[in-house]
Amino acid sequence: MRLRDIGEFGLIDLLRSKLNPADHTVVVGIGDDAAVLAYNAGAHVLLTTDMLVEGVHFRQDIIDFCSLGWKSVAASLSDIAAMGGTPRHAVVSLAIPPDAKVDSLERLYDGMAQICAEFETHVIGGDIVKTSGPLVISVSLTGEVAKGKALLRSGARPGDLVFVTGHIGGSAAGLAFLENDQKALIPADEQLELTNYHQRPIPQITAGKILAASEGCTSCNDISDGLASELNEIAKASGVGIHIEERRLPIAPSVRNFARFSSHCATNWALYGGEDYQLVGTLDPLRYEEVADQCHLQGIPLTLIGRVTQGSSVLMETEDGYEVLLQARGYNHFAE
Ligand SMILES: Nc1ncnc2c1ncn2[C@@H]1O[C@H](COP(=O)(O)OP(=O)(O)O)[C@@H](O)[C@H]1O
Numbered sequence: 001m002r003l004r005d006i007g008e009f010g011l012i013d014l015l016r017s018k019l020n021p022a023d024h025t026v027v028v029g030i031g032d033d034a035a036v037l038a039y040n041a042g043a044h045v046l047l048t049t050d051m052l053v054e055g056v057h058f059r060q061d062i063i064d065f066c067s068l069g070w071k072s073v074a075a076s077l078s079d080i081a082a083m084g085g086t087p088r089h090a091v092v093s094l095a096i097p098p099d100a101k102v103d104s105l106e107r108l109y110d111g112m113a114q115i116c117a118e119f120e121t122h123v124i125g126g127d128i129v130k131t132s133g134p135l136v137i138s139v140s141l142t143g144e145v146a147k148g149k150a151l152l153r154s155g156a157r158p159g160d161l162v163f164v165t166g167h168i169g170g171s172a173a174g175l176a177f178l179e180n181d182q183k184a185l186i187p188a189d190e191q192l193e194l195t196n197y198h199q200r201p202i203p204q205i206t207a208g209k210i211l212a213a214s215e216g217c218t219s220c221n222d223i224s225d226g227l228a229s230e231l232n233e234i235a236k237a238s239g240v241g242i243h244i245e246e247r248r249l250p251i252a253p254s255v256r257n258f259a260r261f262s263s264h265c266a267t268n269w270a271l272y273g274g275e276d277y278q279l280v281g282t283l284d285p286l287r288y289e290e291v292a293d294q295c296h297l298q299g300i301p302l303t304l305i306g307r308v309t310q311g312s313s314v315l316m317e318t319e320d321g322y323e324v325l326l327q328a329r330g331y332n333h334f335a336e
């Protein structure tokens, strides 16, 4: 089947058939000018959008379409997680080059349906255009959070502890592995782990909800551009400094192993790589134990990497005892 055989509306019907049925809050779903949603009166609605562009965010030789669908939605889910919210509904816009395969777009939507099922989220609309440029995927997502409970970047106070969920540096390691070293002599299970870190990131929705309910989380951000960049965003928004320790960074053994094998620096992947979609934030020290226990009960690692200071600098104590300034360097679309 070719795109020009089914046309824009045929494509919408086909892709729609891949989606899970809408839930009861969708009064009007796909098929009108806008979706109509009946949300709870006591909650705040979150709204976020992120775009993925071929050649910038993905290459077809590095990620399959099903994983790309997963990752496109994961990036937006991660922003809802960073706000402490529950994800609800997505709209997906595609700019499609004429030579794209219908089958590939079906796989893309299979991946979207998989992650939406996992996180009880529903695609309820979107837009499709033809383009002479690269494939573009845009995912906008709503979420809900109890009034006044959204986690912001701006509440960190000197004395708070700095935490990270899960492991970091894995996506950049996975990208390096998939780009250059697919025949690397590392164990098969570690090859799969690196591939998954890059292709199938897991948004930290559960951790975000625990943090939002805790009373003690004073700031939060998700790691899309790299830890150094996200820490600087928190420091700037909160008017504080941050001090972290390199030896505490939660870098997975598979990532350290591959860094050794490929002569890369695992710390650089963690600081500047990005796309880990873990949460970084700050906690009142009195609440840390309770939050860590709740996360661990859900199988979510929570690691303390440093503390909030006065001033405005983000500093890191290196493994060999030096103190270095962490600039807001990381993934930046227009930086050289
Ligand atoms: N084109 C735009 N118009 C308006 N706001 C934007 C635009 N692009 C990004 N933003 C906003 O700027 C902020 C930072 O964007 P971004 O760095 O992409 O956040 P994130 O890393 O969480 O996705 C967000 O609040 C985002 O909504």
Ligand SMILES: Cc1ncc(C[n+]2csc(CCOP(=O)(O)OP(=O)(O)O)c2C)c(N)n1
Residues within 6 Å of the ligand: 050, 051, 055, 056, 057, 058, 059, 062, 075, 175, 224, 225, 273, 274, 275, 331, 333
């Ligand atoms: C082919 C390829 N090159 C490079 C990357 C790495 N990369 C691309 S965009 C990006 C940062 C995240 O994307 P962005 O659009 O900045 O997301 P946001 O911060 O808005 O959530 C990274 C690390 C990749 N995934 N694929």
Ligand SMILES: [Mg+2]
Residues within 6 Å of the ligand: 049, 050, 051
């Ligand atoms: Mg964004």
Ligand SMILES: [Mg+2]
Residues within 6 Å of the ligand: 078, 079, 082, 221, 222, 223, 224
């Ligand atoms: Mg974000």
Ligand SMILES: [Mg+2]
Residues within 6 Å of the ligand: 224, 225, 331
């Ligand atoms: Mg970014």
